[in-house]
Amino acid sequence: MFSRLSYTFREMWASLRRNFTLTAAAIITAAVSLFILGLTLLVLRGFDNQLSQWSGGVELIVYVENDATPEQLQVVRDALESNPAVIDVDKLEYLDVDASLAEAQRLFAGDPETLQLLTAENIPTQFKVVPQPDASAELLTEIASSYKERLPKVISVAFPSKQIDVLSTLRGVVQFVLYLITLILLFSAVLLIWNTIRTAMFARRREIEVMKLVGATNWFIRVPFMLEGLIQGLVGAVFASGGVLTANWYWTSTVQSFPPDSGFGAFVVTGNYPQWVVFWLIVLGMLVGAIGSGTAASKFLDV
Amino acid sequence: MIKLENVTKSYSTEVTALQDASFDVAKAEFVFLVGPSGSGKSTLLRLMNRQEKPEKGEVWVAGRNINDMPDAKVPHLRRNIGNIFQDYKLLANKTVFENVAFALEVIGRPKHVIRQQVPAVLDLVGLSGKQERFPHQLSGGEQQRVSIARAFVNRPLILLADEPTGNLDPTTGEGIMRLLDRINKTGTTVVMATHDQRIVNMMRKRVIQLDRGIIVRDQARGVYE
Ligand SMILES: Nc1ncnc2c1ncn2[C@@H]1O[C@H](COP(=O)(O)OP(=O)(O)OP(=O)(O)O)[C@@H](O)[C@H]1O
Numbered sequence: 258m259f260s261r262l263s264y265t266f267r268e269m270w271a272s273l274r275r276n277f278t279l280t281a282a283a284i285i286t287a288a289v290s291l292f293i294l295g296l297t298l299l300v301l302r303g304f305d306n307q308l309s310q311w312s313g314g315v316e317l318i319v320y321v322e323n324d325a326t327p328e329q330l331q332v333v334r335d336a337l338e339s340n341p342a343v344i345d346v347d348k349l350e351y352l353d354v355d356a357s358l359a360e361a362q363r364l365f366a367g368d369p370e371t372l373q374l375l376t377a378e379n380i381p382t383q384f385k386v387v388p389q390p391d392a393s394a395e396l397l398t399e400i401a402s403s404y405k406e407r408l409p410k411v412i413s414v415a416f417p418s419k420q421i422d423v424l425s426t427l428r429g430v431v432q433f434v435l436y437l438i439t440l441i442l443l444f445s446a447v448l449l450i451w452n453t454i455r456t457a458m459f460a461r462r463r464e465i466e467v468m469k470l471v472g473a474t475n476w477f478i479r480v481p482f483m484l485e486g487l488i489q490g491l492v493g494a495v496f497a498s499g500g501v502l503t504a505n506w507y508w509t510s511t512v513q514s515f516p517p518d519s520g521f522g523a524f525v526v527t528g529n530y531p532q533w534v535v536f537w538l539i540v541l542g543m544l545v546g547a548i549g550s551g552t553a554a555s556k557f558l559d560v
Numbered sequence: 561m562i563k564l565e566n567v568t569k570s571y572s573t574e575v576t577a578l579q580d581a582s583f584d585v586a587k588a589e590f591v592f593l594v595g596p597s598g599s600g601k602s603t604l605l606r607l608m609n610r611q612e613k614p615e616k617g618e619v620w621v622a623g624r625n626i627n628d629m630p631d632a633k634v635p636h637l638r639r640n641i642g643n644i645f646q647d648y649k650l651l652a653n654k655t656v657f658e659n660v661a662f663a664l665e666v667i668g669r670p671k672h673v674i675r676q677q678v679p680a681v682l683d684l685v686g687l688s689g690k691q692e693r694f695p696h697q698l699s700g701g702e703q704q705r706v707s708i709a710r711a712f713v714n715r716p717l718i719l720l721a722d723e724p725t726g727n728l729d730p731t732t733g734e735g736i737m738r739l740l741d742r743i744n745k746t747g748t749t750v751v752m753a754t755h756d757q758r759i760v761n762m763m764r765k766r767v768i769q770l771d772r773g774i775i776v777r778d779q780a781r782g783v784y785e
């Protein structure tokens with residue numbers, strides 16, 4: 258068992274060194290593609306944070322004071338529900354103090370000072386309103402504009418700004434382009450790893466011939482090559498992860514130094530989402546390596 | 561030990577490398593395969609360790625039909641068969657010791673077995689002083705001895721030799737022949753393809769002669785022609 262392991266690692270290491278240039282190309286391609294994928298995931302997450310307030314077709318938010326009583330809230334709700342032709346009553350959602358605080362965490366992630374000012378005692382709660390699909394925008398505006406005067410404890414009613422519309426279009430474009438680039442680069446990484454392994458096997462065809470003649474199993478012959486590809490993918494993923502974490506840290510600290518009204522306050526990613534991205538980059542890197550080397554090792558074993 | 565029944569092998573529609581070949585080789589027997597170039601000697605040897613599969617007929621080795629054998633079992637078959645070639649097939653970047661040890665290493669033999677068996681077999685082939693040399697530092701005869709050591713180190717039941725003396729001068733070739741004879745006397749079955757008339761006539765072993773893929777003679781204690 259031990260001699261098998263040491264054989265496997267010795268051969269793998271020797272081969273990695275012998276094929277240095279090709280190996281480097283494969284690792285760099287894997288790293289770049291995974292880095293772009295990581296950035297894509299973070300950027301999309303930033304978009305989602307920025308857009309989170311308005312997700313799910315919400316087009317109107319009614320902010321209510323923190324100290325509204327259940328009866329007062331019911332009055333607001335009744336008013337909203339009295340217009341089922343314009344407002345989709347089933348999708349009407351009330352965010353209480355806890356839910357509003359949680360949302361603020363995302364919305365003001367890049368603006369810690371504002372975030373600090375919001376507490377369970379002062380944060381407004383909110384009704385999120387999704388209009389009926391065929392309701393006219395004017396009608397919605399008309400109804401909503403009367404709320405502030407007519408209803409108790411309503412602070413304000415908000416509509417999505419033009420900026421939000423632009424952002425959500427932009428998100429779609431960014432998602433499409435970056436995913437496409439990632440896919441193409443990942444595919445070239447697989448091809449490069451495949452080619453590295455093919456070259457490595459060709460360089461060792463005499464050894465492989467002897468191994469087959471003396472009765473080494475195909476798996477025994479294959480495993481060092483597959484491991485070699487796996488490690489190329491893994492090393493690429495580690496570089497990519499380092500790059501992604503650094504880029505995210507740099508961007509977050511940049512956004513936090515923007516003025517509070519920059520409009521980018523939510524455009525950062527915090528919490529353990531970056532770790533989650535890194536985890537998947539590593540899994541994907543190893544997968545890319547395993548696919549590239551596994552197919553090569555099976556195909557070229559009959560040398 | 562080895563049995564062929566009506567074996568036919570062709571590489572393409574025109575080339576029939578072997579036609580309806582049948583014979584038996586008993587345990588510890590020594591057999592020469594002779595015949596002109598292209599008559600099918602190498603093909604016959606390759607059929608015996610499943611480097612090739614026949615179109616028709618059956619090949620039995622050590623009591624098992626090796627044509628029906630699943631691919632996954634072939635490595636285990638080959639561990640019982642040593643192979644020797646005209647061009648030695650040694651690995652240039654490994655020493656004599658490492659070349660022989662390699663054969664044990666890649667079938668998962670533990671280190672202590674390797675440390676014990678490799679010097680023993682190198683001693684048997686008369687190379688104990690040259691363990692640390694590389695193949696290019698050896699004569700052709702010595703290189704062939706290394707390849708024999710590698711083929712024999714796992715104590716196979718059968719040794720298949722394809723023109724092992726083909727690249728060697730007569731005296732050196734004779735030395736290799738005596739070594740193979742000695743190995744045969746330990747109970748190992750040996751099948752050797754050769755063009756070496758002198759050696760065949762000197763040894764007076766069983767001779768199977770091929771001509772264009774057909775067995776034309778199978779003679780105990782035979783001569784080359
Ligand atoms: N891999 C192959 N593909 C196609 N034809 C082959 C192949 N190997 C051998 N042959 C053909 O099969 C026939 C028998 O070849 P084989 O190598 O068995 O002969 P041989 O008796 O070993 O010859 P030699 O004495 O020259 O080594 C020849 O006609 C050869 O051209």
Ligand SMILES: [Mg+2]
Binds near residue numbers: 601602603722
């Ligand atoms: Mg031949």
